[in-house]
Amino acid sequence: MDSLADFRNRFVHSPHDDLIYLDGNSLGRQPAAVGQVIEQVVNREWGERLIRGWNEGWLDISGSVGDLIGELLGARSGEVILAENTSACLYKAAVAALRSQPEKSNVLTDSENFPSDIQILRSACDSAGFHHKVTVVDTSSASDPTGALLAAVDDSTALISLSHVSYKAGWRWNLKEINEAAAKVDALTLWDFSHSVGAVPIDVQSDGVTLAVGCTYKYLNGGPGAPAFIYLRSDQDHLANPITGWFGTAEPFSFDASSPPASGIQRFLTGTPHVVSAALIRPGVEMLLEAGMDRVYEKSVGLSQRFIELCDQRLSPLGFEVRSPRDPQRRGSHVAVFHPDAQAVGLALINEKSVIPDFRPPDLLRFGFAPLYTSFTDVDSTVDRIVELVEDGGVDRWRNETPLVP
Amino acid sequence: MDSLADFRNRFVHSPHDDLIYLDGNSLGRQPAAVGQVIEQVVNREWGERLIRGWNEGWLDISGSVGDLIGELLGARSGEVILAENTSACLYKAAVAALRSQPEKSNVLTDSENFPSDIQILRSACDSAGFHHKVTVVDTSSASDPTGALLAAVDDSTALISLSHVSYKAGWRWNLKEINEAAAKVDALTLWDFSHSVGAVPIDVQSDGVTLAVGCTYKYLNGGPGAPAFIYLRSDQDHLANPITGWFGTAEPFSFDASSPPASGIQRFLTGTPHVVSAALIRPGVEMLLEAGMDRVYEKSVGLSQRFIELCDQRLSPLGFEVRSPRDPQRRGSHVAVFHPDAQAVGLALINEKSVIPDFRPPDLLRFGFAPLYTSFTDVDSTVDRIVELVEDGGVDRWRNETPLVP
Known part of the structure; x- marks a missing residue:
């Protein structure tokens, strides 16, 4: 059965x-296959190939594991990348979104969002450089959280950022419904898929998702503190990473401080990818894809x-x-x-x-x-x-x- | 011999x-001891203890490994913490520094600094919220780089940020000399120890260092993409992390979005620590301390x-x-x-x-x-x-x- x-x-x-x-x-x-990944990445690659590993698979590891996660999300290749942790990714995505919305003032989230996400949205407002403020809609005892949230959406809404599935009660928003409501007032949405990816269906294309982040150590089984991911729809060229380090530039190995940002999702990288912990994410995601x-x-x-x-x-x-x-x-x-x-x-x-x-x-x-x-x-x-x-x-x-x- | x-x-x-x-x-x-760390952290802790690992050593891993690195730097316990990557750490430290210097306009660095660092300093200026600008002093063919740099220091200098040892030529600044020159005009300094930690002497106390970041996968032998570190002198209470996520708050597990920042260096954390890759840093640092x-x-x-x-x-x-x-x-x-x-x-x-x-x-x-x-x-x-x-x-x-x- x-x-x-x-x-x-x-x-x-x-x-x-x-x-x-x-x-x-x-x-x-x-995942049991983690042992083989360790054997390969730690014992063979780091242990024996050393710096040569960068030309033998490490350079693109954020993107190649990102693409696997992208398959779970219905994303196209080149729309998902691994980076840092969920909070840092959310910050980068939120600042990028807010800088593209300088004339709107309001960031909407709800009280059931993960506390770190709410704090990060406030940090993003402080860094974006305009006058954005976070409004936390109280949905803690709402019989209709969607209605409560949408009642707060208006022309001043720059960004709606929510956890797709809430960490406490497990409430799940209807992605499409929220995205469509946001689009009507020209607001962006930024989703946190931490508690949904690998557990419930997500189809970023039909659900109209433009920007999302997520965690890889929950249902993706990537291991404690595994790097997080950012999804950015490939037509969102106007969104710029606010923390532009070498791995987010077009030519990191030109060692040129004026190298422009990379063209695709890679531009949302900052520093050196976490090679070992990125590699550990692969087996869990592959099993989900197989299943x-x-x-x-x-x-x-x-x-x-x-x-x-x-x-x-x-x-x-x-x-x-x-x-x-x-x-x-x-x-x-x-x-x-x-x-x-x-x-x-x-x-x-x-x-x-x-x-x-x-x-x-x-x-x-x-x-x-x-x-x-x-x-x-x-x-x-x-x-x-x-x-x-x-x-x-x-x-x-x-x-x-x-x-x-x- | x-x-x-x-x-x-x-x-x-x-x-x-x-x-x-x-x-x-x-x-x-x-380090050969990495095999034992994997056995412990991956096989035993993640594999068998699972979520219980957080109460069995993971929670403080950023600080405990940070303290080991701190010993190499002559820092006090509680002044060094692991986080993300060097570029992200530099961003957090630089924005923190610039927000404490709202009335000064200039960030000084030099052309031999690592390109990512120069880019990150520009990102930090964009996010700090004031009108800071980066000036890159050309030291590429200077017979006296120190003289060239110090000639550019004046009352408008908010921050001097340099790589202690330059990535290309291996030029090493005199920490104390630069820190003292900065102090004379009330400028802060922010050092990148990536190419010096574990190779040359650093004594943050006698050298007068207040703020630094560094990489752990070079002379510390932490493995490809290992997390970076931030050093912040314990008397710098006025410096605030611009990316405030749950692990940087006083009580991350109260799940309260109004939890204030943690009091010590912990406040410079953002998201979940990279447990596995943090643990891999320990053996290399321990050997350096032993030597x-x-x-x-x-x-x-x-x-x-x-x-x-x-x-x-x-x-x-x-x-x-x-x-x-x-x-x-x-x-x-x-x-x-x-x-x-x-x-x-x-x-x-x-x-x-x-x-x-x-x-x-x-x-x-x-x-x-x-x-x-x-x-x-x-x-x-x-x-x-x-x-x-x-x-x-x-x-x-x-x-x-x-x-x-x-």
Whole structure:
């Protein structure tokens, strides 16, 4: 029944525990093929080829891995590139967008956007050089977040920047609807695909996306702190990278400080590409392409719907409450569940039951369903273990613990 | 005689060639201990501990590896942090510096600075929000670069930003002299230590350095595209990171978009640290600390002086000419050598003689002497092989080749 079941064995699983890992929305599991990449890039290329590696594949690694990610997004070759981290990429993209909108004043985002994104948008306003300001629309308890957001769009809107799937509740915006509303008032949109890429369908062409960034260590399984990516539609020639370093110029190896920006997406590079960590991104993306996003998404919906049903049946009586949208079209691949002692429940699950969800303050647990390595049995067992834990009094044992990273 | 000779075996050497690697000024050799780091960080931590890694060492990795680099610089704990790449770090540091100097207009650098640095300084002027402009002092043929630079310093100088050791000729500025001259007119200085850290002595405290960035994949042997570092003296509280993302805030895991900046150097972080590539930096830095910068520098001078002497004796008659400063106090750990067919000589050396220098257009070869893995015999053999090559007509065989990366 589960046509993706075999992918599970192409990820690393610890021999030391019977772990159910439901935090792939935060840090994805390691593809087994990472070992071969290390052998190639670290042992052979860095170890033996040394500087010659630049002429043997490193030079274009940001673009070649970017193109693979682009395939997941429905982008054309040359529209996606790896760079730094999501926040730095968002800054570059946002400043570029705002400098192309000098006569409009307003940057719209919503309260459920990732906090770093909101902070970065403010930084971008400070650097763009005009008088842009960020307006944060409160969608935290909106019954219709889209309506709430669109009510704030007007002729002063320079840019709308949102997380395609929100990090907490997993709310998913309709890309096309927002992009079309923005276009009507000549506003740009800038999407953060961190919680959606590799989990839900994205087709930048039919969805009308012009500018986006995203993270590679969640559903793309690129490893902790893997570089992020920028997508820029190839017709957006007027957008300029505000941090112009040598790798973003037409001829970095001319060593000429007057070298003009590169022509394509490459112009959004800044410094030397993170070769080793870029290479580690490839195996996870290749597996997603092999599986096909249609099947991945179908399983994502299946897993999360099953989890929601079991929550309603078995966990609601124990004080839990699903806080993610129930319509799968309005949701990503993780499900947020309220519990008054959510942090203690999470710690107990991790430390006593070998289930890893994560906790987002003040009272939400997130359960992420990465379709390539999560089974339907994992979903059932998770709910079983939560019930056991609560009935056993396990929550009380972890009430006073507060780890550095929740 | 060479008290550092044993370190050579603590680096990876290919079994396939008899390589003399003189490009450690561009990409350092791989420490043998990298294999253990991979085993720990990739196999154990990412592979098995997964998200728990954040509570088991990842959270502070930018600072803990930064502190190790800080020891090389004579910095205090908490003054150095890893982030992105050198160009992005330079941008953050430069914008921070310029925003603290709103009433001064001029950013001084010199023509021998790395081109990306000059471009980044221009980007920083565009983003700082005032009316700063970059002035590039031409020191390319100055007999007294310091005099030429200082002649351009005046009350309008907001910032002086230079590469401590220049990437081409290997010219080394006197940190203290420039910092003192800047202080006299209330200008800030921002140093790029990319070509000096791990090769020549730096003592940020006695040298009066307030702000610096640097690369970790040259003499620190951190691997291709390893993250860069920022040094900020701990009393510079007024300097603010212009790209404020969650990892630069006081409480990233409060998920609060109004979290204020972190108090120390951590505020210059932006997005998620590059955990894997950060961890790979540690072994190289630890070896330098074990060797001690005094011994490293003594050997650096010994190697480069010997090379210069042999060039004068044996290569000058063949059309080569040393173009680096002859005073070791004015030089880094690489030596630039002119030849009218420098690129062809370099390619012939790499492909026929198993010696790797590098080429910088239009007519310079660079020979880098990384003291931990370069022997005095390497220096002698290099000169022997160059002589053989030229006498054998090898240069002619490579005259029409132009690799992507020179």
